[in-house]
Amino acid sequence: MDSPNNSENAIEVSGLNIYYDKFRAVKNVSIAIKQKKVTAFIGPSGCGKSTMLRSLNRMNELIPSCHTEGKVDFLGQDIYAPNVDPVEVRKRIGMVFQKPNPFPKSIYENVAWSARINGFKPGLGRPSMDEWVEICLRKAALWDEVKDKLHQSGLSISGGQQQRLCIARTIAVQPQIILMDEPASALDPIATLKIEELMRELADEYTIIVVTHNMQQAARASDYTAFFTMDEDRSGILVEYDKTEKLYTNPSDSKTEAYISGRFG
Amino acid sequence: MNQPGYQPYFSVNLPGRQALSKVWRSLFLVTTAIAVVFLVILVGTLINQSVGYVAIETKTPIASLVSDGHSLEELDKAELVTLLQQNLTTGRYNTLNASEPMETRAKSDLVNLVYTEVLEPEVQETWLLTESIFHGNRIKAEAAELHPDALLQFKSWLNFNLLKTTQSSDPLASGIRTALLGSIWSILITILVAFPLGVGAALYLEEYARDTWVNRMIQTNINNLAGVPSIIYGMLGLAIFVRTLSVITSGAAFGLGSGGSENGRTLLSAGLTLALLVLPLIIINTQEAVKAVPDTLRQASYGLGATQWQTIWYHVLPNAMPGILTGTILAISRAIGETAPLVVVGAATYITFDPNNVFSRFTTLPIQIYQWSSRPQAVFQHIAAAAILVLLILLLSLNSFAIVLRNRYRK
C-alpha cells in the first residue's frame, strides 16, 4: 500500500446508503475527507450525520438491525470489503463519543489498556509504557491536570477531563483518523473550548472528523464542513461540502444558507 | 490492511486474538448448550420412567374365570356380576354394592372390579421406555423365562386412573387423587390469604408510604424475606399454626375437624404457611406492576377531584392488574411445587380420603412424589415419574397462561 502521504484524501465515500431494517437513514452519500484536516459534519438532528460517522469505522455494525451499502475507501482500501476485519479498521480509525465514557479503571489504565490490547511493545528505541501514557496524556492536554493522580479512577475527574482522557486513550492506539461524535455536547463552555483547541492541535498529526450541531463550533474548529439534512423520506442526504470558510460565507445551496443563518433546523 | 512501519510501537497479532475470541465464544455457547441438555435429559428421564413394559402376574389365573383365549371384555354385565359374587367374600361384595349398586355400574367399571378384586394383579418387574423400545425381544424372552405366568404389558403409568384413584400399597391401584385435591385446597387458601395481603402491602408501599426509615425497613425486610429458605417458613408454620394456634387450625374451636382432637396438621395450616412463603414474592411483583403505571394517569385522576383511593381503585389497579395477576400466578406456581415446608408442617404420610373442609388432614402432589421416590421398589419410581409429569404439566400450563396474559396486555 502507498505511504499515506501520497494521497490527499484519507477517506473516500461513494454511494453510501445506511439502513436500519427497512428505514434508510443515510441516502446516497459521496464525500472525500482530506488528510490531516478537521472536517465537521453539521445538520439538523436526525439527519443521519452520527450514523454516517459511525459507518466510517464500522461501529454501526454493533447495532444488529443496521446494514450498509456502498463503498468507504480508507487510504484506497474499501473497509467494507469482505476480507476486512472491523477490528483492524477501528484500530486505525479511532472514535470519541458524545458522552465521555472512560472505563471504570484508573486514568493510567485507561490509556495503557488500549495500547496493551493492541500489542504495545515498549523497549529499545521505543517509549516505556509509563512514557507512552505520558505522551498520550500530554497530546490530549491532560497531563498537567492528572499527573499527580494517575491511579485514581477515570470516573473521578470532571466531564471535560474525562473527554480528554477518552481522546488520550484513542491516541494511544496511534490511529490515523479520529472520529468525534459531538465530543463537547455534554460539556460546559470552558471544557468545550479546550476540546476545540485540542482538535486543532491534533490535526497536525491526525485526520479528524467531528459531528456537531453547534455551528459556531464547526466554524471555529474545522477546515472543511459537510452539511447534511433530511429529504422527504426522512433519510439523511449530503447537501453541501466545502471549505468551512466558503460554506459559511458563500454557500451554494439555499438549504445550507437557511440552516447556517438559523432559519431552520 | 498492512502498513509496515506506520505503527512502529505495536505488534498486533490480530489472527491470534481473533482465534482466542472464537474459542471463548464457543465456550460460552457450550455452557448454554449444557443448560439446555440438562432440561432435555430431565424430561427424557421422566418420560423414560413413566412408560414401558410391565410384567404383571395375577394371583388368580385368568384361565380359571373365562375359557381359554377369551377376555373379560367379552362377558356381559350379568356374567361379570356373577363372577364377583362367586369370588369375593360376601362382606366385600356388599361394601362394593353399597358404594354403588352393581346394576347401575357401567360394564367397564365391572370389568375393572373383577380385574382388581378377583384377579389381584401384581407387578413382577418393570422396564424403562428406552429398554422397551430397543431390547423388546430380550425383555419378552426374559419375562417368559422369569415370570412364566405373567402377562407382559406395554404400560403408560401416566393415565386417567392415576388421577382418579387414591394412594394405595398396591402400585397398580395407586393414584394421586388425594394429593391433587390437597394441592388445590391448600393453594386456594394460599391465594385467599396472600393475594389481598400482598396487593395491599404493595399498594401501601407504592402509593401511600413516604420515604421514612420505617418504610425503607419494610421494603428491605420484604426483600430479605423473599430470600429466606422455604424450610424456615415450614418451621414458622409448625411453631405458629400447628402448635400455638392449634385450637383454630384444627377446627376444634368450630366443632369441626377430625375427631375433635386438637391436631393442627391440617390443610389450613398448610395453606397459611404457603401464604407466608409467597407473600414477599407477590408484594414484590405487584410493586413492579404498580410502579409501571404512569404518573400522568394519577395526576389526571386527582385533577378531576378524585380521592387517593378512588384514583387507586379506578386507575392504578385496573392498569396494573395484568402485571399483578402474572406475578401472582408465578408466585402461586412456586407454592404448588413447594415440598419441604409442608413436610415440616406435617403432611400425612398415608391418607386415602378426599379433603372435605379446611380442617382435613392432607397430602399434596409434591409430597406424594417425595414419598414415592423414597420407596425402594422400582415400580414406585414409575408412578412418581408419572405424578411428576402431572405436576409439571399443571405448572407449565399455569406459567404459559401467565405469559399469554402478560403479552396480551403489554402495549
Added chain:
Amino acid sequence: MDLSKHSRPAEILIKAFLVFCGFFSILITVGIIYEVGSEALLFFSNPQVNLWKFFTGTVWQPQAQEFGILPLVNATFMTTLFAMMVALPLGLGVAMYLSEYATPRVRKVLKPVLEVLAGIPTVVYGYFALTFMTPLLRQIFGVDVVNIYNTASAGLVMGILILPLVASMCEDALSAVPQSLRDASYALGATKFETVVKIVLPAAISGIAAAVIVAFSRAVGETMIVAMAAGAGPNFTFNPFKSAETMTGHIVRISGGDLSYDSIDYNSLFAIAILLFLFTLTLNVISQRIVRKYRRKYE
C-alpha cells in the same frame, strides 16, 4: 361553598387496612425470630446442651444426647460446594452468551428454557438426582465407591437448580454495563472477546459477586434435593460419595416423622433452623447491598 376538610371514613378504613398489610411482613420476620428463636433458646438453655460442643462436636446423635452440629454443617457445605462448581461457571457462561453473543432470536428461545428450568419444583430435581445422577456416578466411579445416597449427586443436581438463578442475575449485571463502554472498547480496536472479558466483565463484577452470594445462600437453604439424594443420618465425612445429612435434610427427616413436641429433639430442629436463617439472611443482606451499589453506579 364549603372547602373545609372533612373526614372520609371509607378512605381511612382502607388506608388502615393497607398500612396493616404493609406492616404484616414485619410480623413474619418477628414471628420467625421470636417463635423459632424461642424454641432454639429452649434447646440452648437445656442442661444437656453445651454451647461449645454444639459448635465443635462432630457427632449429632439426639438419642445419645450428642449435639455436635459439625456433621450437618459439613454436609451442607459439601453439597453447596458441588452445586457452586456446576452453577457458577455454567451460569456465568450462559449469561455471557445471552447478554453478549446471542442474537435476539436465539435469546427469545433460550430465555424460556431457563425460565422452565427455574420453575421446576425442587422435589423433581430430587427425583432426578436419585434416578439419573446417582446411577450415572455409580456407573462412572463404581458401585462400591459411590453410595446410593451421596452428597456429590445431590450437590451436582442442586447446581442445575441454581444455574438459572445465577444466569439471570449475572445477565442483569452484564446488561447494566452501559453500551458506551463497549463502544469505547471497540473503537480502540479491541476484539469482541477483549471487550467482553476485559471491559464488560470487570464492570459487572459487583453484580456477579451478588449473584454468587445469592446462589450460595440458596444452596445452603435448599432442602428437597438433599433430603432425597444426600442421605439420611448425620455423618461426618469429607468423601462426596458417602451419604451424609445436611442441616435442611435433617430438619425434614426428623419433622416428617413422629415427633413429640417439647422434647429436646424437637427443640434442636429450631436451633438448626435459626442458624440457617441467620446465615442465609446475612448472605442476602450483603448481596442486596452490592446490587444497590452497582445499580447506583450506572444510573
